[in-house]
Amino acid sequence: MAGYTPIYGFPYPEATDLVADYPALGQDLAEDIEAVLPTLGGLSSATPTSIANSGGLASLSGNTVTFTGVSSVSLNGCFTGDMDNYRVMTNYVTSTTAVMNLRFRASAADNTAAVYQIRGGDQGGFTSAAVSDQTSAAVATSYAGGNTAVIDVCNPYSAQYTLCPFITMGGTVAVVALSRFGALAHLSTSSFDGLSLYMASGNMTGTVSVYGFKK
């Protein structure tokens, strides 16, 4: 007779169980884990249904898009009604020092409404930390040495403002680590299922992953 764990009730063999019963117990355990995993809260993968890129190459594996030499990379279908909030993480290098911009997407098309707002600050780099009514969001000054961006995207899919606390940083040996941090808002109630990252000039190589905050 199998024993059961106290919290999730996963079965396990007890000393008196016949070895011949182990395969069935193992199957029960595997099926229980498979049923429980999707219900657990915390970060979970948010996988795009399709991607697009201009220039270079891009491919998807799991929730991560790997791109090489692209001027833009777009993710579609990664924001859904299943979760409210998401984290976008990207690590990349650029061919030249330039701004990386973000646009939200719906139905595989960028939203270029002039309602992107940024408030925040910079350490080095650009001095215009606060900008309003833009057609995109300049989230990072990017360098050939290396860059990372962590962007929390809140309520992209629901009919609310899409609000994003973010921090990005990058640098080279010459300019060390520069950062941009703050708040990005898309002041519309449009629903978005994806986003685009694109360079103001040059191209970029790296990865971008999307995770959802599961309740």
Place this chain on the structure above:
Amino acid sequence: MADVIETDYTTDPPTVTSRDYTPEEAAQLAADAQAAADALAAAEALEAEQAAARQAAIDHAKSLGFTDAMIAVMYPNLTMEA
């Protein structure tokens, strides 16, 4: 060579299509490029203006008899002459 490569991962194997920019995308790209050029020019103009102001401040301080060391202590954020 096509401008945009799209890969649909809802099919097995994934469906890859390529296309040129739509007129709207091409217009937006041109607008983005112009905006980026304008922003760069504005940043360079601001930097030049600030550099001139820093140099004028240093020159004025020196005309009053302050040395580089004194200026560095009084105004640590003021860039010194090379």
